[in-house]
Amino acid sequence: MRTLLVALALAFSPGGAEAYPHDAQLSAKLKKEFEVVISSSAAGRELYARLAKAGPGYRALRVLTRRDAADCFAWFDPEANAVYLNSRFILKFFEARGFKDPQVVEVLWSNKEVRSELVKYAHPVYLHELVHALQCYLYPEYRRDAGASPLEFEYEAYLAEDMYVHERMKADPRLLKDFIRGAYTDIYTANAFGSYLALSLDPARYREKIRRLYEEQLGGYLSLERAETIKKNSVADSKIFAYAAGRTKAYAADSASLARLGEQKAAFARFLEEFYAVRWPAFSSDALIFVGSLALEQKNYPLALDCLAVADANSPGYGLSAGALEALKTKGALAVLETASFIRDNARRMGVELLSQHLKALEKACAATARPFPEDLAALRAETYPQAMAYYAKKYAAEKDRSKKDYYKENLDYFAGAAGGK
Structure with a gap:
């Protein structure tokens, strides 16, 4: 399938034509076909119902493909009322190179x-942008009022996407099974499952990663609380000057904006409170048990233990x-036993990264569930952790990508602390 895009593109001239003659036709097709797929789930139907109630905006929405150098798969442009799919990632998905946007649109x-x-x-990804x-x-006036994009909008979009992914995987887990056991991945799947699994495991860390990405790395994002504080200070400072200069209309507009x-x-505070108080407990337990069970079945022991x-x-x-709780504890105990057995049988054939991640997951699972760490693996753990610390220190020092660097630092800190305490 990936070679199909290349073969078809040869039929079109590679020149840098400025016109995109089939934008409108492609937009209509993509919009309809995405809606068919997304509406097959309850979460998708709920989103489309909310879009319908929000006014005429969605009916006029366009779906376009354009290349952008930013590290994003897609984006929504409120001025154009369009979801843009980044053609740079479309070409990566199809393993194609050298094609201009007009060719991508044509194909x-x-x-x-x-x-x-x-x-x-x-x-x-498309559902995320629909949110x-x-x-x-x-x-519609938020960005003008705040002077930035709201960070909370990203929280909602990721939550909606991840709950949608969970619903679809529960209905048909084949893709998730393949991903968990390393049999299949692609850039879109890795992106969706990476976010979904992070939410399932640790919501606080999940939100912090979103905050760091959008506030510190991408820029132009601001929390609603911070935006309100800035606007409040601005309005308070300008009041006396506005009246002195006869600019009462401008002051009134700023007050309305505030x-x-x-x-x-x-x-948004109500939304997040409702989600974490009402929807999160049921979703979290269902997602963790579901993913953990699949991971155990596919023998991805670190993921199974974590979940x-x-x-x-x-x-x-x-x-x-009582029955469900007993089944959960039995499955957790089985994961510990299988992981310990796997380590015993394969330790000498595993590299330091793979071995250390299995030992780390086993150690954390035992601590979280008040189970003793297997005594016969204690010496192997003591031998491996200093090696893992050196391995991740080297990786951390050499890495330039922020997300990978964070991952290496997290592991470096863990193994350094654990090695020091053994």
């Missing part, structure tokens, strides 16, 4: 098989039946 418009392949794997479209329809920010801040141990530790707040 996607003219060939349903290629288009279907893209829709099949990119629909979570941003909805936010802009509901709060009021809107306050309303939006309160609305099942967190689910076990948090189980008092899940409201599980």
